[in-house]
Amino acid sequence: MRASQLTVPSSESDLLRRMLSGDEDAFTALYRLRQSAVYRFALQMTGKVTVAEDVTQEVFMALMEHGRRFDPARGTLASFLYGIARNLVLRRIERAHATEELTDAIEDCPGDVDLLQDLTRRETIEQVRRAVLSLPGAYREAVVLCDLQDLSYQDAAAALDCPVGTVRSRLNRGRAMLVKKLGFASPIKAAEGAG
């Protein structure tokens, strides 16, 4: 057995197999297992609830239609779903020119603001969200998948259909852009801030 096959939880493979043979309960179970991750990914990529809802629905419609295309040798089912979601999100962004709108909405923060001291405050969270949304698409995807969705580099690479090294470099670049945008000018006690 290939190593990558071990990464697919047997319950998910089983659910997918049953779903493809027409088992509605298996489909429902898969949906409940994965919908929130797909929804959050779309929301974090676009910042729009309506788009996140549409994308989530379309991802699971696509799973019904094209679920047989899932190949465990190429990655996990989660990666497969993120890959579909990513394509749909990119299409939405292109269509609605959402990138420009979101980029316009974000202003770089002044460097003397100590963001992390108030990190639990909603507006601070929203500032971070806007900073992520303002990243160029390729860097945003890497940050959202690896830092917000906690995917491994391998799974992110499978979802983005690119080499692991590319994910790493995009992630580093994305984080560097966030440092600049959020204006972390001085070392901060992150533990306190995050708490």
Added chain:
Amino acid sequence: MNLEDNVLKALQALSESDREHQAPPEMEARLRVAFRRNRAAKRRRQIFGWASAAAVVIVIFTTFAPRPRPASAVPVARPTESAAANSGLGPELGPAPATSPPINLPATPKARARNAVQREIVTDFFPLMDVPPPIGRGALVRVDLPAEAMRTVGLPVREDRLAERVQADVLLSEDGLATAIRFVKVSR
């Protein structure tokens, strides 16, 4: 603690705050309805495929199968005893005398059972198309399908019998489209 660590902490906080976000509850119901529709459409397509394939096989078979040669119109002279004598063959080696016509014996119970007329039990016709074309002329084709096909029209089939073969009549429209199907059970 470097700047990137601060960013990571900020992202972690954002991730945690988003953890509760999920798709609205009504989406699940919508998708379940879509799943059922999708499943029904797939099964209709499957039956349509089987029926079409069966129809093609039948058409090919009826077109290219060798046909029995018609009986010769030229009467064949029945050999007579004199002919046998003239041929120089003895009566043992000459052509066999014409056999007597068969005698109709009363049928035994076994024979009666063999010859019993097969009765067919058929279901109603189930449409295979949402909007079937009007049928002016068409054809009814008997095909052999897996029992699983019965499920596609909502007939109950036990899991362990899905692979068994069943007979069905497929109603083909003039242009060869399978428009309806009924299942047939042959009983003696």
